[in-house]
Amino acid sequence: VLVTFIDHLVANGRIEDFITRPLSSIPAGPGSPPLTLERLANRYIAAGDVKTSFDIDEILDDLLRGDTLVALSGSPGVLVVSTRKPPARPVSDAQIEVVARGPRDSFTETAVWNLALIRRRLVDVNLRTERLVVGARSKTAVYLVYIDDVVNRTALQEMRRRLRAVSIDAVLDSGMLEQLIEDCWWTPFPQAERTERPDVVVAALLEGRLALITDNTPLAIVAPTTFSSLFDSPEDAYSRPTVVSLLRVTRFVATGLALSLPALYVAVASYTPALLPLRLAIKIANSREGVALPVVAEALLMQLFLEILREAGFRLPGPIGQTFGVVGGIVIGEFSVRAGLVSEMMVVVIALTGLASFTSPSLMLGTSIRLLGLPLLLMASVLGIYGFLLGLAGLLAHLVSLRSLGIPYLVPFAFYPPSDYKDMVLRAPIPAFKQRPTFYGPQQRRRARDRRRDLPDTRAGSVHRAAGVGNRAHGQ
Secondary structure, three states: OEEEOOOOOEOHHHHHHHHHHHHHOOOOOOOOOOOOHHHHHHHHOOOOOEEEEOOHHHHHHHHHOOOEEEEOOOOOOEEEEOOEOOOOOOOOEOOOOOOOOOOOEOOOOOHHHHHHHHHHHOOOOOEEEEEEEEOOOOOEEEEEEEEOOOOOHHHHHHHHHHHHOOOOOOOOOHHHHHHHHOOOOOOOOOOOEEEOOHHHHHHHHHOOOEEEEEOOOOOEEEEOOOOHHHHOOHHHHHOOHHHHHHHHHHHHHHHHHHHHHHHHHHHHHHOOHHHOOHHHHHHHHHHOOOOOOOHHHHHHHHHHHHHHHHHHHHHOOHHHHHHHHHHHHHHHHHHHHHOOOOOHHHHHHHHHHHHHHOOOOOHHHHHHHHHHHHHHHHHHHHHOHHHHHHHHHHHHHHHHHOEEOOEEOOOOOOOOOHHHHOEOOOEOOHHHOOEOOHHHOOOOOEOOOOHHHHOOOOOHHHHHHHHHHHHHHHHO
16 A cells, blocks of 8 residues: 655644554455455545545646545555645734724635635525636636525626636736636726625625635635725725715715826816916915926826835835835925925825825725826826816726626616615615615525514513503403
């Protein structure tokens, strides 16, 4: 009997308890029954997951993943015993999508653990997981997760087709997989959501959407997605509707400022200062005295400084990076004004733009907005306010043309039932969510029945009336 495994990928204790120790007790000598793979699996190997394999490619794949092979001289095929225990990071707090209220656990690099976190929250027999292998050399396991009686069937079939069509050597992260299955590869806007939180994935599944859990990465992919869903924070479902509505309005306004404020400032200051109040126009003109660069050059230079600070602060270790970003921003802004490179008003505009870009819950959306602000700025510098409006019109046309698994990107801004607007910009109370969003195409539109109607009315008036009836009955 030959036992083969790769060290550091297996649980050595399981090999000793379930394989080597039972095999050493096999009787040998005259009169002993002949050994076969079936007899080894049924009588001696105590592991629960044992299979017989004859395919050499499948055997090598299982060996490289941490399984143990048991071969018997003179017998075709081998026994594959599940002993996988690769190095893995335990479940920890979320690092990217940090919330003040709500669950703290997050996904890890181990796909089966991530599936367990989802099943822990969604105890439903209709929850389905389909395992696919992507990457000719990496053989990365990708799990397609959905609720069978809720999911949009058209989107499900399209996702299966795209996953099977992937042809690449290796998929090392879910970001690579996202780029391989998205509808439009050149747009800066994310066409799928990436999240490290199991509760976000479960909420998406309940709406009729899909999730992709990729092995070796702690970020799941949720699709299809819409532009409005990128403004949803994980803790929105756990807070009061008035607070959530105010915060969402703030995010939309801040995103608009991050996109258009530098371009609008350049257009107005360079071409149409008469649109501004007189005192503000005089203040801007006074702040530009002694500045050697034109307005558009000021904006481009400060945008460059901001991106350098952002990138440097991100690459440095946590506390050092935060300190460097704050101190570096103050120093660069102060000395740029003193040197006559930029005006005080431009420093305020770019600082407000940078802060506004961080309000988006989606990091990819914030990056896209900063990127698209550059061509908008250039058009405003050439054509003034008309170039600014033309750039916004082109951006809107691009958003209208985008699709995510065949679903328009700008729904539910189109004409949809009023129930679809309960969780867009303003959020309704939780009891008002009786139907799933129409634009995701779920099979079951209605959510679970409101069981509070079946409970007796225990309000104070009802209790007093019931007590009065009881007293009268007792007197009779």
